[in-house]
Each structure stands twice: as C-alpha cells, then as structure tokens.
Amino acid sequence: MAGGQERVLRRRIRSIQSTKKITRAMELIAASRIVRAQQAIAAARPYVEKMAEIVGHLADTPDGRDHPLFRRPETLRRAALIVVAGDRGLSGAYNSSVLRAAERRIRELEGVGAEVAVVAVGRKVGNYFRYRHRDPVAVFTGIADRPGPEDAKAVVEAVIGAYTSGELDEIDLVYTNFESIGRQRVLSRSLVPIERAGAAGASGGAGPREPGAEPGPGADAATRSVDYEYEPGPAELLDYLLPNWLQGEMLAALLSASASEHVARQRAMKAATDNAEELITNLTRVMNRARQDAITTEIMEIVGGAEALREGTDESAVHLESYEDPDAA
C-alpha cells in the first residue's frame, strides 16, 4: 500500500541520519587528533635526527665497522617484520594498504629463503596474520592511537634480543609515513642492519625517510671532519646506542603511522558523512513523491466514489461538485 512505502522511507531516512551523526563525530575526533599527532612528530624530530646523525658518524669509525648494527650476513636466514597499522577499521584503505605492502615484503624475504617472523602493531594487523595462520610473535594493541616513547620501547624489546644474539639477521619495518596532511605513503624498509652511509646509492634504496635518517651529503661531510673522543669506545657506544637508536626510529614510525591513520579516518568519515547527506536528500525526494502520490490516489478514490454516488442520487452530486472543481483545474 502507498502509505506503507512512505513509512518505510521515513524509517530509512531516520537511520541514515543517525549514522551520519556518528560518522560526523568520528570525522571531527579524527581531525582534532591529527593536530596532536603532528605536534608529537615535530617534538620527536630533533631527537630522532640527531640520533641518526651520531649513529651515521659512528658507522664510519674503524671500531664501528664490524658492529652488528651494520653487519649484513651473506645469507638471510631469519628476518623480523614489524608491521604498523591501526587497531580499528573505518579508516578507508589505511590498514589494507599497509597489509598489502607487508605481504609483498614477506614474499620478497621468503623468495630469498628467509624465515619471516611478524611483529604486529595494531589489532587489525594481528587479526589479519592470525587468520592467515602466520601467528605474529608479538601483537601490540592500544598503542596505535597515541604512541609514546614507552610504546616504541616495548616494540623494540620484542625483537632486539633476538637480533643482538644473532638469531635474527634483519629487522624490517612496514608503516605509513606521514609526509604532509595531503600525502601519506606506505613505506617498507630495513631498520637493521643499517645500510652503510658510504654506499650512498644503496642507502637510498632503503626508501625515502624523514630527513636525517641517512645523513645528507652535507651533514655527513661535516661529521666526518670531526675527530671525536669516545667515552667508552665506539664499539661499546654502538652497543649502548643500538636500542636507543631503534627506539627513536620506532617512535618516529609509530607517530607517523598514527598521524596517517587519523588523516585516513577523517577522510573516510568525511566521505561517509557526505554520502549520507546525499542519500538523505534523495530519499526525502522519493518519500515526498510517494506521499504526493498517495494523496492524489486518495482524492481520485474520493472523486471516483462521489461519481458513483451521483449516478444513484442527485442531491449528493450537487454537494460534491464544489469539492471536485479546484482539483480538476
């Protein structure tokens, strides 16, 4: 029946309206978090850059050359892959593009005969790999939203022991790099061993990074000209620095990923809100037409009924004529 259709439409519009309220709220929350995440990235940058500069310099000392930090074994036996994505969905392609890049990296590593252990940051990552029977060696949840130095430390501690003991030959990282509000890219790169700064071309292969990760040619020349005194020696310093440096890199990656996630969520939720608005407009139009149709049909029924009555009795026909007129015109 016609009235029934109108009621169905009204109910749908109401449900879309409440969905729109939710997506709008999520959009606003994500937008406010982007600002905070960007501030955190800016706050961490001086530390991360300086640390990279110093590690780069130590790499050039004779004692540093043989350090595990730079040791690249001839055959890759075991590698760890740290995959950083989100705890929650509703963020467009954010999680899936990271997971796709992770899959690609795993295939590459397995292609050269390495065994790959996954470290998952974000519930979505853990679930993805568990479902595919590649149980992560560690899953970190609840840190993707607002990562801090302790979180970076925890992630690093999950792999550092195995690396220093020689059990792991390589630690790789897949995350979304926050370049600007308008641009985030999924990066897949090797954390350790560090590419030698000397092989400038090779270090570029590790993928573009925050400035300073591989000290630029200018900075490099500047540090090389300095003759440091070391306390303790360069090798011991590198031992001491390895976890600190990794934590700095990890923190930068976590912060970058978190900012990217908020941007992705804001964008996805804006699209959802816009879409809901459009749906509501269209449905309201359809509903109005349905209501109009129902009214017209009712009038037609009345008129039809009146016509039928006039055939029978003349008095009632005169009475009804005045009703019929405006509509007929």
Added chain:
Amino acid sequence: MATTEVEVVSPTKVLFEGGAEMVVTRSVDGEIAFLADHVALLAALDICVTRIVAPGGAETRIAIAGGLVEVRDNKVSILAADAALADDIDLDAARAELQEAEQRQPDPSDPAAVAAAATAIRRAQVRLEAAGSGGSGAGGSAH
C-alpha cells in the same frame, strides 16, 4: 666568560636550548663538565642529574634517564632517552614513584628483572634529587 651552546632533547620534547657557561653531567665513566670550546666528544650518559649553568649563574637542573652527549663546534647536545626538567617534577609524585620502585620485588633468578628494578629505583632517586630533595638523592648516588 665564554659560553657554549647547549641543547637537551628527549624523544618527546626539547627541554633546553640556549647558551651556558658550564654543563655538568655524568657519563658511564664518571662525572664530566663541559666549558666553552670543549674538545669533540661522544659519551654515553648515566642516569643522573644534569646541571646547566647559565651566564648569569642561574642553574637549570634536568633529571636524565640515560642517553648520549655529543660535543662539537662549541655545542653540547644531550640526547636523553627520558628526561624531565626539575621544575616540572612533582615532588610528591617523585617520592611515591621511588617508594613504589623500592617495594618492587624482582625475581632474583632473572637478572634482567633485577637490573630493571635497580634502574627504576635509580631513576626515581635522580628525579627526586633534581626536584630539590637532595638528601635521599645524594645517598642514592653514592651507591
């Protein structure tokens, strides 16, 4: 008196930036002080209170939980794994922290846990020391 440029950064913020007459900190090998034009140096830092003496004699105290110091071109850069300005440390919170750290009973068979517990105590002591309650902090640094 000549000054040296000083920068103290932690992963979450820049704690100090500016000129200073002297910087006193402690590396893993012992206490070191930097005056202007110190020789280029890279050193690992202990958990300690770092003091920065400004040209007027004003002193900034920062609790540092390990890190690294780099000196070159008359610039002292301290990279702290974790750091707090003395003024930002809440004395009561720091005391509670120390108490909690001291009460923790690590499993004696696990050397990593024992070391972590000792570090936590040391950190809390240094924070207290930086915040001004020198007594317990001095006792801590002797051990």
